[in-house]
Amino acid sequence: MDDLPSPLILEILSRLHDSADLARCRLVSREFNALSSDVRTINFHCSLERYTMSRSPATRSDVTPFKTIFKRLVSSLRRVESISIGVEKPLREMSYDDVEDESDDLYLTDKCFISDWLPSVAGELKSISISDFWIQSCWRQSVVLSLISCDCLSLRELELKNCWLSVDGLNPMPMLTSLTLEYVRLDDENLGRVNDCFPSLQVLNLIGVGGLGRPKIHLLHLRTCQWTVSNAPLSLTILAPNLINLKLACVKPRSLVIDAPLLTDFNLSIETASKFQVKEPCNLKALQLESKYLCSLFNLFTFGRTIKNLIVDSSKCDESGEVAELNLAKLFNVFSSTTSLTLGPGAWSKAETWFLKQGSEVIGGTKELKELIARFYVDDINITLLFIFYLLEKCTSLRDMTLLIHHEVETSIASSIMSRSMAHCARVRWRWGLWMKGKKDAWISDGI
Incomplete structure (x- = not known):
């Protein structure tokens, strides 16, 4: 391993699927330890095994808190461009029927936790993905959108899953081109703040977003949209003059209006709509x-x-x-x-x-x-x-x-x-x- 060129070692370290392995690699050699600080991507997710061990009286004293390890990882890197943090799929699928958990050790959109690490790396960040632990996050309203919009002025991609989001204090993010909200409660009934604060979006994914009444997507630069409606809003409206690909799944909206003249690929899952209006796309x-x-x-x-x-x-x-x-x-x-x-x-x-x-x-x-x-x-x-x-x-x-x-x-x-x-x-x-x-x-x- 000592004979490998430094750029190749850095490439290997950058491709590690789990950033917890990055900390282990630092023990291999001084060169690994030095080069690890140049890795620009963090990918750190809590497994069911770690969660179970942290709850067991026999092992919890041996488990370093998940948030503590993450903050150490962030502080050890010189420049961070991409962060993906969350819980793995078995934990995302847990419900209160499985366990009642009122702690906050995996509440990853918590204001205090975000404020601890985000400001120090925000300037270089291009991508953020946070997949929260629903059992701990669903009853706590998060202002993570406001924090990110204040600090991450160069952010291009944002993904938030399994949380309750407030749009209070949300600032415009003109550089953001891709937004994914999945299984979240969003306090933006008509998507007005989303339209106003993310004007440059080219990719928008709304999967199981609750709390919507008469949502309207009105984005001039949008090219790809996936929208899976979890509740039954009164109306759905999409106004997107540059939209090319649309995947829409809904049940029985009273009104469905789609104005996307450049639409080429349309995937629609619906029972029926009292009012169904699709402006004729010339390229479908x-x-x-x-x-x-x-x-x-x-x-x-x-x-x-x-x-x-x-x-x-x-x-x-x-x-x-x-x-x-x-x-x-x-x-x-x-x-x-x-x-x-x-x-x-x-x-x-x-x-x-x-x-x-x-x-x-x-x-x-x-x-x-x-x-x-x-x-x-x-x-x-x-x-x-x-x-x-x-x-x-x-x-x-x-x-x-x-x-x-x-x-x-x-x-x-x-x-x-x-x-x-x-x-x-x-x-x-x-x-x-x-x-x-x-x-x-x-x-x-x-x-x-």
Whole structure:
């Protein structure tokens, strides 16, 4: 190790996943000890094992407090550009049902703790990520946003998770281009302070942000947005003239207004909205739509003719337990220029139901569709095969079919579907596989 050039040693130290290892490396040699002070990144997270040991009467006296170790790390570095501090996933998923914890040893957005280390490194910081311990932070309001906005004038990226945030004293941060708030309570009911204080945002992620009433995102430079709405606000509004990618998940807002004329990629998960208004984006090419009521939403997409890549899915049954229908003829009519269509298992099931009810009266198809990808169950092999044959007949330009059968379907049934489908149509390039929820697809054959 002594023969390694100093720049390479520094690169190795900078790539350590856990900054606790950095302290251990200082004991290796004098050179390691000297070079470690030039590392510019801190990545320090509390594990479940450390938390458990700190609570056990038998071991807690041997455990150095998490905050103490972090402050030592910060003070030992000459220049810090990136800080990521938090609790690991098993701790983030704990709840009061698991343990009642009113201490503050892992309350990481605490004003006193932040004030202890932030001012000394704020000038060089480009990125901050804090993932708090929800059990300790959810009932304590934090002014961490105010502290960061006062001190970190060069900050580019900010990520805060699992905490209760106040916007009191929040100052404008014109240099910030990326903001992520995940599973937080935010005292900014309409997102007015977010819009005013972060005017240069290009990336915005709001995941499970509670406390919103009539939130409006109005950001002129925003290009990518992911918004997962945890509660049921009365209205949702997005005004973003430069937005390109939008992923939005909500339930039943009374009003949904999206004005994003440059939108190219749109992922929408919604049940329904009393008022649904999307200003026609001239460049929209990819749409992913998930809803219990797909057909009722189709007519709202008056710009469907521009979409080339379409992905649709739905819950297999509605709230009454009945399987609704997915009218493919209507889908092909609304999205008449789609060249690639992906059907999720719920959408496939509802399309099969529609096909079964229509029978020989089924009409409608498309000459534009070139590729079909589907994940599906098999309730009745004969109906499934007839439905596949219908798709081949009505989509005359179809050349690629990827069919993924649920992994619990009997092997003999899956094999029969494969062989009979390929025998029915030789013009198509077939790909076959198995799917299981939450798992990577397993391929059976490729390129046949």
